[in-house]
Amino acid sequence: MISAGIVLYNPDTEFLKQSLKALLPQVDNVCLIDNASENKSEIYQVINSFNLDSIKLIVNNENAGIAYALNQILTYSNLIQADWLLTLDQDSLVQDLLIKKYKFFLSSHSDERIGLVNCYPLIGTPRNEQLLIEKENDVMLPTSGSFINVPLVFGKVSFDSKMFIDCVDYDFNLSIRSYGYKIYLAPFYGFHHQVGTVSPTLSFMGKKLITFQKYSSSRIYYQARNSVYMMRKWRNSYFVRHFLERMLMYFIFHPSCIKSYGKSAINGLVDSTKISINYSNQNKPQN
Incomplete structure (x- = not known):
């Protein structure tokens, strides 16, 4: 079935x-x-x-x-x-x-x-x-x-x-x-x-080189919070590095996002340290 x-x-x-x-x-x-x-x-x-x-x-x-x-x-x-x-x-x-x-x-x-x-x-x-x-x-x-x-x-x-x-x-x-x-x-x-709304920010000879998907501030909060949560749970820094790299690109090429995204990201990163880790879906829980 x-x-x-x-x-x-x-x-x-x-x-x-x-x-x-x-x-x-x-x-x-x-x-x-x-x-x-x-x-x-x-x-x-x-x-x-x-x-x-x-x-x-x-x-x-x-x-x-x-x-x-x-x-x-x-x-x-x-x-x-x-x-x-x-x-x-x-x-x-x-x-x-x-x-x-x-x-x-x-x-x-x-x-x-x-x-x-x-x-x-x-x-x-x-x-x-x-x-x-x-x-x-x-x-x-x-x-x-x-x-x-x-x-x-x-x-x-x-x-x-x-x-x-x-x-x-x-x-x-x-x-x-x-x-x-x-x-x-x-x-x-x-x-x-279907992807969310994207905003072209960089082009060369009429060709779009970089586009960014627009997220709500709440989504940025959860992306920041969960990237650290994933690092703590799986002991893998990839998710944090990927999030920070994406934020850097936003701030360089889409500076109008700095205020709203920056505040949400900081709140998410701070709150990520307050959440207890759920290891129940791991085969080998990490203490």
Whole structure:
């Protein structure tokens, strides 16, 4: 059985309808988690328009974060005895035959204990698919598009609810690897993914060289907080270095962000030292 899950927070309901139309023919059921959206009535209308028992909606009274909601999806998938779970962002749209492509890929790795496989997203102008390469144990794969081996990981691997949002997917991937399970990036395009608002800031001869995705101040806060949290939990400084490098680029090429981003980043870095680490999804907890 193949399950799919999407976490919703004030979604574009027209896009949600389009996403479900593309997804439902490929999976046995879809679990939607509404994280206290303000447009619940519109979400209900979209779901009711399909009139299918294969769509499960779980409504949270408050937004407890994407990690908490993803754990709800994983738990529901285990409850209905799903073999594999496809997780998607609310702004992602699967391509035809995605699940068949995943099954074909997995059939060529049937002797391996694979915890998760993802594929390349279609963003902007894609490269020739023949140039895409297979990658093994890349822990930087996103939640959207992830195809998770439910029986293998459930009860051991989980999403860290303390993180709320940002780096949640990387933590989950590291958790899978801590149990010795493999992660693969399959060499094909599988879904369209919308990125947030970007602002071109540097160009040469009319060609855009650097673009920055615009984030809210709250997202910058969680990126800062969770980068240190990840360093403390996994004893890996990559996430902090990556965050600081990105902030430096913002401040150099997008100075209007300095005040709002700087304050949020400082608050996140300060608060990161106050959070106790959740080691429950690690195979070998670090004291």
